[in-house]
Every structure is written in structure tokens, then in C-alpha cells.
Amino acid sequence: MQLRGCGTALITPFRQDGSIDEPALRNLVAWQIESGIDFLVPCGTTGETPTLSHDEWLRVVDITVEVAAGRVPIMAGATSNSTHDAVEKAKEIAGRPGVDSILTASPYYNKPTQEGQYRHFRAIAEAVDKPIILYNVPGRTGANIEPATLARLAEVPNIFGVKEASGNISQMAEVCAVVPESFLVFSGDDAVTLALIGLGGVGIVSVASNEIPREMADMTRAALNNDWGTARRLHRKYLALMQANFLETSPMPVKAVLAMMGKIEEVYRLPLLPMRRDTRAKLQKIATEAGVIAKPASAPPT
Numbered sequence: 001m002q003l004r005g006c007g008t009a010l011i012t013p014f015r016q017d018g019s020i021d022e023p024a025l026r027n028l029v030a031w032q033i034e035s036g037i038d039f040l041v042p043c044g045t046t047g048e049t050p051t052l053s054h055d056e057w058l059r060v061v062d063i064t065v066e067v068a069a070g071r072v073p074i075m076a077g078a079t080s081n082s083t084h085d086a087v088e089k090a091k092e093i094a095g096r097p098g099v100d101s102i103l104t105a106s107p108y109y110n111k112p113t114q115e116g117q118y119r120h121f122r123a124i125a126e127a128v129d130k131p132i133i134l135y136n137v138p139g140r141t142g143a144n145i146e147p148a149t150l151a152r153l154a155e156v157p158n159i160f161g162v163k164e165a166s167g168n169i170s171q172m173a174e175v176c177a178v179v180p181e182s183f184l185v186f187s188g189d190d191a192v193t194l195a196l197i198g199l200g201g202v203g204i205v206s207v208a209s210n211e212i213p214r215e216m217a218d219m220t221r222a223a224l225n226n227d228w229g230t231a232r233r234l235h236r237k238y239l240a241l242m243q244a245n246f247l248e249t250s251p252m253p254v255k256a257v258l259a260m261m262g263k264i265e266e267v268y269r270l271p272l273l274p275m276r277r278d279t280r281a282k283l284q285k286i287a288t289e290a291g292v293i294a295k296p297a298s299a300p301p302t
Contacts, residue, residue: 003073003101003131003161003184004202005038006220008209009046011251012060013264020056022063024264028210029067031263035213038203038220040064041103043077045140046207046251051269058096065098073100075133075205081107083120087127094128102128103163103205105135106143114149125158132158137165137188147174154179163188163205169195176200190216190242194235197223207250208242211257211292237290244286247279256280260293 010032013024032040042064043049043057052060061076068074078093080086090102106112107120125132134153138144144166145153153159162179164172165188172192176185176199186205187196193204203224209216219234245253252268252275259266266274275283287293 003039003075004224006203006209006213006217007039007041007073007075007186007205008032008037008213008216009041009044009205009207010060010064011210011255011258011264012043012047012049012052013255013258014267014269016265016267018267018269020059021265021267022059025060025063026067028258028263029064032209032213033068033071036217037072037209037213038217039073039075039100040068041075041077041205044103044135044205045077045105045137046210046254047077048251048269048272049077049079051272058092061093061096061099065096068098070098074098075101075103077103077105077135079103079105079108079135081110083107083123086120087124090124090128090130090132094130099130101131101133101160103133103135105137106141106145108141108143111142114146117143117145118149118152121153121159122156125156128158130158131160133160133184133186134162135165135188136162139165139167144171147171147178150175151178154183160184161186161202164196164201165189167192172196172201173199190245191239193220194223194228194231207245207254208238210251210254211241211245211261211287212238212290240286241290241292244283247283248275253279253283256283257287257292260284260287 013021015021078089136145161184163186185201187193190208223231
């Protein structure tokens, strides 16, 4: 599968009444593509997917596909901590026209063993004909996909890659060493994108590219083309913003910045809330210094 570069883990914009802001989502997807993003990832963690209903989940994916109109690949999120439900979700999303691959995370809360995770992902992969990208984010799921398990999973015909968000560079190095060269290893953390590409990774599933799609795509592309001078320059310029997106639980900061940019209304679904005033002020300062916003934004909603 020809999938590499920078893909955006899209936020899901909401209206004040809590419903999905479809015009804002359409505008965001169009802007991402016009800015040169390589692929799009609707309904991942950044999309507040655990708070979306089944119909809303499908609607967000369908809108993304419709606006993209084949211009970039779509990697749609489909995760459950019940293997049966995860299989059913993967089958349903695989049947949506325009979905090119499926991103699915480790079962959360259950804390399965390595063998349990292996069988979970293998069941999903065997149930669909679309490429599967695994998502390792133990900080959220409580379950780490160890490199040896990933090496086994890489032998399953329909499993093409992994989004590695363990935060452990040593583990990422081992992953790149034990999987086949054809297996796609994406960073799940903007700040270590260059390090992972240096180890053999093929790109990033990015939070920051919601705010700076062109810059993140240029940085990733430069690294993949061995233009490390350009890649490091962009990394240094935007590192503080990448880190600021996690001052509070993601996607709260990135949605706050997008609201400051006038792209969306700053609305979340519980249990997420607007950022604290002090943290938001720090975020606003960093976004201003990065050139993402030109002037102080209005006070956060109460």
C-alpha cells in the first residue's frame, strides 16, 4: 500500500448544541488537502470518537471521504475493546466507499495479554479486505503491543503497519528492526517524527497538522527525502506547538488553537472540557509565537 508522509488525525468539530458541525468539518478537510497533507484519519482519538454515536462515526467518515473525493487516502478509525464488536465495526467501515485502510487500537480497559492482542488484531484482519493499521497507544489503552507481538502480527497478510504512540524511542527502534521493511511504521507523536523516520519509519499520524498541515507535511516529506536540514529547521520552529498540544488532554489544546484560528467553535463533549485559563494563556502565547494566530483570541467558553 502506497501510504507514507503526514496524515492528520482529524478533530471532530461540534456546534454549541453538541451536534457535529458538518460545514466546519467539510472546510477543515478541504483546507487540509489544499495544504498538501498526504492522507487523512477521521475518527481516531483526536476526533473524540468515544463520544460519537454509531451513526455520527459513520457520518464523519462519509463526509471526509466525500470532500476528499479520492485526492488523498482515507485511514478510518474503528476500535472496540470487544473483539466481536471491533470485527463488526471494521467490516462496516471497510464497506464504506472511499475508505482505503482502517486504523484500530489495542483493546482498552481489558488489559489483554500479548497473545490476546495478537488474536484480537488477527480476527479483525481476517474479517475484512482493507489494509489494517494497528494503533499502539498504551497511555490510553493500558495495553502495549510489544515488538515481538508486532513482528508476529506483521506476518498476518492484511496487517500493513502500525501507528506507534508508546512514547518509547527504544521500543520504536526495536519495532523498526524486527518488522519487514515493507511494514509501515508511523509515529503517533509529532515531536518524535524525525527520530522515527531516521529509524526507518514512513511518517506521522499527526495532531499538530490539524493546525499546521502544510508545515507538518513539508517537514515529514523533507525527512523522507533525506533533506534533514529543512526537516530539522521546521521541527525546531514548531516543536513548542507540538508539545503544547498536550498541555492538557488531547484534543482539548488543538481544538482551542483551531478556535483561535477561526476554523471551529470551541466545543467539546464531556468528559472533555475547555482548558483552564492559565494553560490556555500559555497555549495562546506559543501559538502566537509560532505564527499560527496573529492576535489574542477571545476568552474561553465557561
